[in-house]
Amino acid sequence: MEEENKELKIEQFKEGYKLTCKLTGWLDPNTSTELVSKLNLNGVTLLYFDMTNVEYVFSAGLRAFLMLQKMLEPQGGTVKLFNVSDDIRNIFECTGFGSLLEPKA
Amino acid sequence: MISTEQSNNTLEGITFSADNKKLAEVLAFIKKDMARYHLSEKSQFNMVTAAEEIFSNIAMYAYSSNKKAIVTINTNLKDNVYAISFKDNGKKYNPLENNDPDITADIKDKNIGGLGIFLVKKLTDIQTYVYKNNQNILTIGIYTNN
Numbered sequence: 258m259e260e261e262n263k264e265l266k267i268e269q270f271k272e273g274y275k276l277t278c279k280l281t282g283w284l285d286p287n288t289s290t291e292l293v294s295k296l297n298l299n300g301v302t303l304l305y306f307d308m309t310n311v312e313y314v315f316s317a318g319l320r321a322f323l324m325l326q327k328m329l330e331p332q333g334g335t336v337k338l339f340n341v342s343d344d345i346r347n348i349f350e351c352t353g354f355g356s357l358l359e360p361k362a
Numbered sequence: 363m364i365s366t367e368q369s370n371n372t373l374e375g376i377t378f379s380a381d382n383k384k385l386a387e388v389l390a391f392i393k394k395d396m397a398r399y400h401l402s403e404k405s406q407f408n409m410v411t412a413a414e415e416i417f418s419n420i421a422m423y424a425y426s427s428n429k430k431a432i433v434t435i436n437t438n439l440k441d442n443v444y445a446i447s448f449k450d451n452g453k454k455y456n457p458l459e460n461n462d463p464d465i466t467a468d469i470k471d472k473n474i475g476g477l478g479i480f481l482v483k484k485l486t487d488i489q490t491y492v493y494k495n496n497q498n499i500l501t502i503g504i505y506t507n508n
Contacts, residue, residue: 351465
C-alpha cells in the first residue's frame with residue numbers, strides 16, 4: 258500500500274501581536290512551502306511554533322523558519338520554536354539554527 | 363569503502379520515481395528496513411533525515427524534464443555498518459564536493475545553500491560517491507554499535 262505524503266496541519270492562535278502555531282506532521286519541501294504561504298504575519302512580532310507533534314524537520318523546514326524570521330525582521334519580530342524533540346533539537350543545533358529554539362527546559 | 367552491491371534484501375534494490383510526492387513512501391521503506399536491526403532511535407532518526415535530504419535533492423536537481431527520473435535504493439548491514447545507497451541516472455554530480463555552508467553566520471546573515479548535504483555529513487558516519495555506468499551512486503552509512 259502506498260503511503261501518502263503527510264499533510265502538515267497548522268493551527269493558528271492569534272493574540273494581538275503574538276501568533277502561536279501548533280504544527281502536526283513533517284516539515285519537508287512540500288509542507289514547508291505551504292507553511293510559509295499559509296501564515297498571516299500582519300502585525301505579528303512574536304511568532305511561536307509549538308513543535309510537540311512534529312516528527313521531522315528537514316532542511317526545507319529550517320529554510321522555512323529562516324525565511325519567516327527574515328520576513329518578520331522589518332516589523333521587529335522574532336520566531337521561536339518550543340517543545341522540539343531532542344533529535345530535532347540536534348538538527349537545529351548542528352546547523353547553527355539553535356537560536357530559533359526556546360532554551361531547553 | 364562501503365558498498366550495498368550485495369544487499370541483504372534484494373539484489374536490484376527498490377526503485378522509486380524521483381519525485382518529492384514519493385517521500386513518505388521512500389522514508390517508510392527505509393524505516394521498515396531499519397526496524398529489522400537494533401539501531402538506536404537516534405540513529406534511525408538521523409538516517410531518515412539524511413535519506414530525505416538525498417532523495418529530495420535528486421528529485422529536484424538530477425533530471426531534466428525529458429528523462430525518466432528514478433532513484434534506486436539499496437540497503438545493507440555488514441561489518442557493523444548499516445548502509446543505504448541511492449542510485450540515479452541523472453546528470454553526473456557529486457554533492458559531497460560542495461563547500462559547507464557557514465553555520466556560524468548570524469541568523470540574519472545566513473546563506474541557505476548546501477544545508478541538506480551538510481546535514482547528511484553531520485548525521486551519518488560514512489558517505490561515499492561513485493559515478494559508474496552513467497549512474498550517480500551516493501551511499502551513506504551509520505555504525506550500528508553506537
